[in-house]
Amino acid sequence: MSLSAESAAAVRKAASDAGMSVSGWVERTVGGIARRQAGLLAMDEYEAEHGAFTPEEREQARRTLRELGLLDVRVAG
Numbered sequence: 001m002s003l004s005a006e007s008a009a010a011v012r013k014a015a016s017d018a019g020m021s022v023s024g025w026v027e028r029t030v031g032g033i034a035r036r037q038a039g040l041l042a043m044d045e046y047e048a049e050h051g052a053f054t055p056e057e058r059e060q061a062r063r064t065l066r067e068l069g070l071l072d073v074r075v076a077g
Helices: 005-017 022-050 055-067
Strands: none
Touching (some): 005 022
């Protein structure tokens, strides 16, 4: 894997700020991204089979994710 010098410095800083090794930080971060993508794909497949989620279902999902600490309200609103 290759990174620009700027990205590599940002990764080193983020890992240091988190008290982690670079390898551990990259593993955690990339793993999280991969799990989110898999979840989004599963949602797309569900909607393709059963129809789109309603606005009420989407709001309930947001509430649940917030309650679980899995939704960053600074990003998601």
